[in-house]
Amino acid sequence: MREAPFPWDVEHLIYIPPCGRNMAEGEVIVVFCEVCGTETPHKVIHAGFGPDPNAGFSGKVQCRKCTTIHHTEVPSEKNVSIPLVLSDGDTSSSQRLVLGYLEEISLGEELIFEGHNILITAILKDDRKINRAKAGDISILHAKVFDTLVVKISISSGSRTRADSLRVPPDEEFEVGDLLDLNRGKVVVSSILSDIKVRREGLPVPARYIKRIYAKPVRERSY
Ligand SMILES: [Zn+2]
Known part of the structure; x- marks a missing residue:
């Protein structure tokens, strides 16, 4: 040579x-x-x-x-095309996700796919579910469209509690003291149950980590 x-x-x-x-x-x-x-x-x-x-x-x-x-x-710079079962609300479709052979994917990871934010919900290697894998080892990926998500809200008023929800982007932040304008009136956030174990006042929590928001109705007075 x-x-x-x-x-x-x-x-x-x-x-x-x-x-x-x-x-x-x-x-x-x-x-x-x-x-x-x-x-x-x-x-x-x-x-x-x-x-x-x-x-x-x-x-x-x-x-x-x-x-x-x-x-x-x-x-290697080789790419692999992985079968992807993508669910969006009640429907799901078969797609293919192209990744670098050695790229690693983890359960719960978020990716951009065809303009959508998607969340990895299952990784299958052969028939086994695993938490993390090299793209080249994955046989099927399951994911859901994650452009918005539903935040559950419990509103307590005296001894009564009612449930409500909000559909928001995963990055939207909530904190104790926020006023939320729901269909059935305004509420104030009294506490937030989240994956990140902090609920301090004045500390915003992105919607993706929120398990439930607790709130109280705000009485609107007319003068
Ligand atoms: Zn040298």
């Missing part, structure tokens, strides 16, 4: 090996060298793949600057 003269133009030698192809020995790859403390051109001494043929390059390389031989791994 033809070799570029030294010093190499690192800018133009960046080389991410295409997925599924074994790097030939003698080829050039630009990776980080711990001795040089920077990315430098390396010659491939021994190329190999790990157990996962799609995971990218893994092998022994030699720095062209300082001649140190070390092991390196370059993740």
Whole structure:
């Protein structure tokens, strides 16, 4: 193979090996060298793949600057198209979500998909439900459209309690003392039950963390 003269133009030698192809020995790859403390051109001494043929390059390389031989791994840039069951209210549809092979997805994570904020509700690897996985390992993802969500509200008035709700974006914040304009009148937030275990006054809680808002009706006087 033809070799570029030294010093190499690192800018133009960046080389991410295409997925599924074994790097030939003698080829050039630009990776980080711990001795040089920077990315430098390396010659491939021994190329190999790990157990996962799609995971990218893994092998022994030699720095062209300082001649140190070390092991390196370059993740694949390959994308995978994962079956996605996306529910939106009462309906659900089959979609495909394209992610980088090594990208990790967690249960409860929010992603942007076709202009919608979606929330991952299940990750299946083969038939098992798991909490976190590399995109390349996922067989099916379940998610729901999460542009808005329903915040439950309990309104207590004397000994009576009634239920209400508000549909809001997940980022919308609520705090104790807020006035909410509901269909059946105005209420004031008296406490917030949330995933984040803080209910201090003056501390706003985004709707995505709220389990329930407790409120009291506001009596509107006419003068
Ligand atoms: Zn080096």
